[in-house]
Amino acid sequence: MRASLIQIAVDPDESVDSRRRRAASLVRAQAGADLVVLPELWPVGAFAYESFATEAEPLEGPTYEAMAKAASDAGVWLHAGSIVERDAEGLLYNTSLVFSPTGELARAYRKIHRFGFDKGEAVLMAAGTELVTVPLPAATLGLATCYDLRFPELFRGLVDAGADVLVIAAGWPERRRAHWTLLARARAVENQCYVLAVGCSGTHAGVPQAGHSLVVDPWGEVLAEAGPDEETLTVDLDPTKPAETRDQFPALKDRVLGLPTPG
Numbered sequence: 001m002r003a004s005l006i007q008i009a010v011d012p013d014e015s016v017d018s019r020r021r022r023a024a025s026l027v028r029a030q031a032g033a034d035l036v037v038l039p040e041l042w043p044v045g046a047f048a049y050e051s052f053a054t055e056a057e058p059l060e061g062p063t064y065e066a067m068a069k070a071a072s073d074a075g076v077w078l079h080a081g082s083i084v085e086r087d088a089e090g091l092l093y094n095t096s097l098v099f100s101p102t103g104e105l106a107r108a109y110r111k112i113h114r115f116g117f118d119k120g121e122a123v124l125m126a127a128g129t130e131l132v133t134v135p136l137p138a139a140t141l142g143l144a145t146c147y148d149l150r151f152p153e154l155f156r157g158l159v160d161a162g163a164d165v166l167v168i169a170a171g172w173p174e175r176r177r178a179h180w181t182l183l184a185r186a187r188a189v190e191n192q193c194y195v196l197a198v199g200c201s202g203t204h205a206g207v208p209q210a211g212h213s214l215v216v217d218p219w220g221e222v223l224a225e226a227g228p229d230e231e232t233l234t235v236d237l238d239p240t241k242p243a244e245t246r247d248q249f250p251a252l253k254d255r256v257l258g259l260p261t262p263g
């Protein structure tokens with residue numbers, strides 16, 4: 001299963017329309033891959049809080065249209081990263097979109113853990129409430145967005161729902177890059193899953209992005225890692241490896257569910 005991670009640059013000197021066209025053409029260039037992944041909020045920038053309301057789109061807005069077409073033109077499963085979604089009640093969500101190779105929406109995931117500690121995204125956006133997995137022919141994706149990476153219980157929920165490839169779309173800041181790499185590897189090891197962690201490059205709203213997207217195998221080995229700049233990583237995943245790793249080292253079977261609270 002060939003996966004391509006597009007670490008797109010999000011810079012304020014490029015318009016959203018231009019970046020949308022560029023993202024579509026980067027996706028089309030990945031024809032032949034099975035799965036293509038874009039990062040979090042690449043149209044507007046994960047830290048461009050002042051633009052969230054103006055750039056918000058309905059679910060089936062311009063980014064949806066462009067990405068559905070790019071997925072079907074390329075004939076790939078496309079995790080199109082996330083958009084600022086405005087729902088019918090006017091609430092904003094950080095919503096990831098996954099399209100099938102014929103351009104249909106397979107699933108949408110609204111980010112559950114909002115970042116900002118009572119500021120920014122945490123007050124501007126509403127929280128998702130549903131864990132989302134996406135069965136592909138060769139693997140089951142489990143979806144997470146950026147700050148979600150810090151909450152291991154979310155990933156255990158995805159594994160319990162059958163996920164063996166965890167996809168984290170992010171706009172992770174450079175200043176905490178060490179956490180990004182560490183946590184992506186930890187989520188792979190503890191869940192015996194592939195992890196595809198896709199960030200942005202560039203600087204928006206004064207926040208330099210970490211880049212360094214990475215692909216980690218179920219044993220925790222880093223199979224590929226990007227640098228700081230715009231780049232596409234392409235990696236062949238072995239769909240049998242998560243099950244094989246779980247058979248050889250069956251730690252997941254030793255989970256104790258419902259641990260007692262400390263006395």
Ligand SMILES: O=C(O)CCC(=O)C(=O)O
Nearest residue numbers: 046115146147171172176
């Ligand atoms: O947890 C972090 O350090 C970064 C999270 C973040 O930037 C986000 O969720 O947008």
